[in-house]
Amino acid sequence: KAGVTQTPRYLIKTRGQQVTLSCSPISGHRSVSWYQQTPGQGLQFLFEYFSETQRNKGNFPGRFSGRQFSNSRSEMNVSTLELGDSALYLCASSLDPTNEKLFFGSGTQLSVL
Amino acid sequence: GQSLEQPSEVTAVEGAIVQINCTYQTSGFYGLSWYQQHDGGAPTFLSYNALDGLEETGRFSSFLSRSDSYGYLLLQELQMKDSASYFCAVRGTGRRALTFGSGTRLQVQP
Numbered sequence: 683k684a685g686v687t688q689t690p691r692y693l694i695k696t697r698g699q700q701v702t703l704s705c706s707p708i709s710g711h712r713s714v715s716w717y718q719q720t721p722g723q724g725l726q727f728l729f730e731y732f733s734e735t736q737r738n739k740g741n742f743p744g745r746f747s748g749r750q751f752s753n754s755r756s757e758m759n760v761s762t763l764e765l766g767d768s769a770l771y772l773c774a775s776s777l778d779p780t781n782e783k784l785f786f787g788s789g790t791q792l793s794v795l
Numbered sequence: 796g797q798s799l800e801q802p803s804e805v806t807a808v809e810g811a812i813v814q815i816n817c818t819y820q821t822s823g824f825y826g827l828s829w830y831q832q833h834d835g836g837a838p839t840f841l842s843y844n845a846l847d848g849l850e851e852t853g854r855f856s857s858f859l860s861r862s863d864s865y866g867y868l869l870l871q872e873l874q875m876k877d878s879a880s881y882f883c884a885v886r887g888t889g890r891r892a893l894t895f896g897s898g899t900r901l902q903v904q905p
Contacts, residue, residue: 686837715892722803724882724897725838738892772837782826782845782886784893786837 684708686787688773694793700761703790707754707775714756715784716748719770728771731756732779760792768794797821797887799896806902807873815868815899817883825886827859827866828893833879841868841881870901878903 687706695701707714715738716728727740731750748758754775760767770791774784799819807813819827826845830838842850844859844866856869870877880898887894 717895722897725884725895727892727894730892740892774838782828782843783840784828784830784838786830786839788837 686773686775686785688771688787688790690790691788692791692793694795695763696795697763697765699763700759701763701792702757702759703771703773703792705756705758705773705775705787707756707773708785711775711777711785712754713776713779713781714750714754715774715776716756716758717772717774718742719772719789720768725772728758730779737779763794765794768792797885797891797894799883799885799894801881801883801896801899803897804900804902806904808904809873809875811873812869812871813873813901815870815881815883815901817866817868817896819864819866819883819885819896821864821885821887821894823887824861824864825891827857828884828886829855829857829868830882830884830895831879832882832898838882873903875903875905877901 713732715730717725729748730738750756770789772789774786801817829841832838842857859866882898884893884895
């Protein structure tokens, strides 16, 4: 069974640009959540989706948005990139929102220059 | 809001036992999870406690005391491969999204 797949693995952008990151959950998993990880900061929650609906949203500016498709794949978008957006963006999937075991992808390392 | 505190670094020797503590503050409580992350790798699930007490999974055990808002991860018979960062995470009532601690970097020395 394939794990959580995130693309691209690495991304370099410049300030002001926008970026779209993709996440394919484990087959059969319908819940997807996104996290931002920076050195020494742990994982900061961005969004959680289930059945194409956003269930929870973290404390991030409106430049951060996401969505989930009918096949449970998810994308997140960051517009008007800032230097501080440089981070590892992790996607995690689970069977449903009641399941406590999250499976994480390897992440997308975003560098904003 | 929700917040968690855990030590930033812990060092131990191979074969030893190490305990990583986690205290949390949350409006309501649903459960406490632990994740392991090796450098450059993805976080992987280790354990989940919803009720007070000890949960054992092989060399790893996790403990929860809801009255003390405290939990710990116990790693026994440490191996070099256990060198990694360990995160505790809490979910508040209403099935809010997981809030993670800043992580504890465990270094196992020979």
